[in-house]
Amino acid sequence: RHVTRGDKGLYKCTADHTVGASSDTLILKVLYPATIVSISDSQTVNTDDRVKFQCVAEGNPPPNITWTVNGLRVHSTTLTTSHDVRTSTVILDRVRTNATGTYVCTVSNNVGESDVKSLQLSVKATLRGEDGSTVVIWVGAIAGGLWFVICLGLAVYFIQRRRNKEDKKRF
Numbered sequence: 001r002h003v004t005r006g007d008k009g010l011y012k013c014t015a016d017h018t019v020g021a022s023s024d025t026l027i028l029k030v031l032y033p034a035t036i037v038s039i040s041d042s043q044t045v046n047t048d049d050r051v052k053f054q055c056v057a058e059g060n061p062p063p064n065i066t067w068t069v070n071g072l073r074v075h076s077t078t079l080t081t082s083h084d085v086r087t088s089t090v091i092l093d094r095v096r097t098n099a100t101g102t103y104v105c106t107v108s109n110n111v112g113e114s115d116v117k118s119l120q121l122s123v124k125a126t127l128r129g130e131d132g133s134t135v136v137i138w139v140g141a142i143a144g145g146l147w148f149v150i151c152l153g154l155a156v157y158f159i160q161r162r163r164n165k166e167d168k169k170r171f
Helices: 130-170
Strands: 009-016 021-028 032-039 043-046 051-060 064-069 072-074 077-082 085-092 101-108 115-124
Touching (some): 051 101, 064 085
Parallel strands (some): 043 115
Antiparallel strands (some): 051 085, 064 072, 077 085
């Protein structure tokens, strides 16, 4: 039969004979490829948000976990949860729109093939201020100011035009 993960452990062999008995123990370690148990969901966030991605992997020997985005390696922190399970975390503080991309978690342990899973991060550009209210106030003030200048300019134009007509009638 095939060896499975459940077969790992301590085994004892005992030989009993009329001449005497003998026993010895054996620790069976089962090696198996690294696999991704779970990965964070894709996210859509606003600029300046904090983003956290996690990739949980298992394998024996314990897996190495790497993160890349658009082909470039990303800094991550890896913690050993149990002998054969590790969790890798990527934290992005105050994200910018250039953080948008495909984040790839790759796990390997030199037993079998690497396992790869990815997620998408979309960063939406937002206007600064509380819910954009500061920007809306500024835009409104500028629009109001421009409207006032246009009205004032038109008033001056029409007054000048009227004066020019009156001057022409005098001569």
